[in-house]
Amino acid sequence: MSDLQGNPLVTLIASGEADRTTTLAAVALEQSRVIPADRRAFLHLAQRATLDAPESAAFFTLLAEGEVLAGERLSAFAVACGVTEARAAAYEPLPGCQAYPSYVAWLALNASPPEAVLALTANFSTWGGYCATIAEALRRHYGFTDEACAFFDFFAEPSPELEQRATAAVRAGRDAGRLDEERAHRYGGLLEHYEAMFWATLSERP
Numbered sequence: 001m002s003d004l005q006g007n008p009l010v011t012l013i014a015s016g017e018a019d020r021t022t023t024l025a026a027v028a029l030e031q032s033r034v035i036p037a038d039r040r041a042f043l044h045l046a047q048r049a050t051l052d053a054p055e056s057a058a059f060f061t062l063l064a065e066g067e068v069l070a071g072e073r074l075s076a077f078a079v080a081c082g083v084t085e086a087r088a089a090a091y092e093p094l095p096g097c098q099a100y101p102s103y104v105a106w107l108a109l110n111a112s113p114p115e116a117v118l119a120l121t122a123n124f125s126t127w128g129g130y131c132a133t134i135a136e137a138l139r140r141h142y143g144f145t146d147e148a149c150a151f152f153d154f155f156a157e158p159s160p161e162l163e164q165r166a167t168a169a170v171r172a173g174r175d176a177g178r179l180d181e182e183r184a185h186r187y188g189g190l191l192e193h194y195e196a197m198f199w200a201t202l203s204e205r206p
Contacts, residue, residue, distance in 0.1 A: 024142075046064065107187060
């Protein structure tokens with residue numbers, strides 16, 4: 001299980017105290033904006049990397065394919081939280097939640113592909129741990145079905161193939177002199193901050 005210190009929202013969900021139709025629904029609604037935005041950013045990174053960094057291109061292509069699968073699984077979670085099509089269409093995204101995908105888009109335009117690989121993978125284990133905790137809580141406290149939990153199950157499950165592609169991309173970027181590791185870690189630190197902002201914004205939402 002992930003370390004929940006500093007993440008009041010996941011702590012709330014883990015204890016079963018988060019409201020299904022407000023708090024959990026907001027998670028679904030915000031993620032419905034994050035997922036397609038990240039997918040487009042990953043596709044752009046893959047395109048940029050095709051000629052000079054094919055290992056990075058393979059990594060981002062796999063990530064983009066994963067976002068498609070995640071988006072398909074998100075729908076059942078949203079329905080279980082009481083989200084209707086009309087509510088989804090009328091929802092106003094929260095700036096604090098959309099800072100993360102906005103920065104991913106910035107990386108897609110400005111970071112070298114190998115640096116973006118290293119930055120993004122730095123926080124995968126934390127995100128996966130949060131998803132595992134949420135999936136368990138949804139079953140235990142809210143009675144959600146496996147289908148409704150599938151979005152979080154997907155990210156909670158380690159991906160050896162993704163890890164292998166990330167390792168290959170970082171190694172190739174280092175060998176080619178296209179990876180400034182200090183800068184990549186700085187990018188990763190900002191991503192970590194923006195993810196924390198995502199959870200904090202939802203925890204402070206009325």
